[in-house]
């Protein structure tokens with residue numbers, strides 16, 4: 001061991017103690033876990049990226065107000081038959097994780113530094129969970145509304161020092177050959193000087209590019225579906241714009257993946273990620289975050305229905321960390337205007353991001369479009385402020401919009417945020433189906449991997 005790696009090992013242990021992570025493998029933890037009833041053959045790992053408890057609560061209250069019923073997530077809580085845990089999400093080098101480190105904790109049972117995917121601070125590259133499952137004969141799949149090469153999905157499959165190397169992650173996807181990849185991120189597969197689509201086809205993958213071709217691909221054994229060059233547009237924009245009508249929803253990608261993977265008699269493992277609740281949190285965009293969360297929520301009944309059909313299925317519902325500190329706040333005297341705020345929130349018809357292309361073209365903020373979308377009137381001065389704020393927000397246009405209209409958005413919708421960053425809050429983790437009793441009421445994210453491996457026998 002070089003003096004450099006000794007030093008980094010010492011540093012890892014120091015940071016591990018700071019962040020509450022013991023330098024042990026999650027397998028060691030799983031060996032001591034409770035005896036469970038039943039052995040799952042399948043795993044459906046449903047993950048919201050960046051869902052603080054405030055976002056979950058906002059979606060629940062919104063749903064009850066607008067749709068007259070609970071969210072599917074809260075419905076689970078009311079019905080029982082699950083284990084609910086509070087999850088600690090720190091990374092190896094910070095109490096506040098990024099998605100690469102949080103995903104790696106699940107993917108390989110070790111905490112990594114922020115930015116690293118299944119490469120530990122001392123340079124180890126443990127085999128990710130879905131490759132172990134594949135070796136055990138299980139079918140494997142990833143579904144996301146992000147680029148499919150983004151950190152959370154990659155954490156179940158890839159080993160890479162730097163999460164931004166998404167071309168290299170796409171190369172690993174080709175080499176490591178999961179059965180199903182569905183999401184955004186075409187630009188990392190069809191890129192200058194190299195086209196991975198042909199090699200994928202040569203390996204027997206069907207290709208899907210839109211809603212229709214996805215529907216037609218359900219009989220395929222292996223499927224690569226890429227529905228957007230970068231991330232899939234936000235749900236609120238897909239619902240309100242003709243331009244996005246050919247892009248499938250998270251639910252339909254999930255259903256297609258289930259249909260393909262569940263044909264394997266030895267079972268399957270599938271990650272389904274609502275990846276952009278995190279982005280809407282970074283954007284501090286109230287209506288967008290609600291619609292992203294509700295799209296995820298519509299996946300829960302699909303998982304439950306599958307569990308009824310195939311009881312050998314373990315379902316996990318969780319998030320990797322909070323983002324932005326999203327909260328519904330009391331509005332008006334005695335908070336009595338809060339219902340009106342939720343009604344206003346429901347009338348918002350687009351994301352801040354939908355105004356970004358126009359800003360790129362013209363260098364100006366489209367005040368009338370924002371006013372039409374949100375019902376908030378925009379002065380010329382405010383439109384100018386947005387443009388001036390972009391550089392101070394590190395070039396993030398959406399965060400500049402949120403910064404200028406923070407007060408108006410709070411008064412109008414009741415929603416406010418604490419920052420544009422991830423947060424250290426402890427988060428929800430729910431397991432149902434055979435083996436759910438194995439999860440303790442308080443869990444460190446790196447312990448999840450060992451329990452899953454124990455249960456799935458991989």
Ligand SMILES: [Zn+2]
Pocket residue numbers: 050099278279282323422
């Ligand atoms: Zn994030």
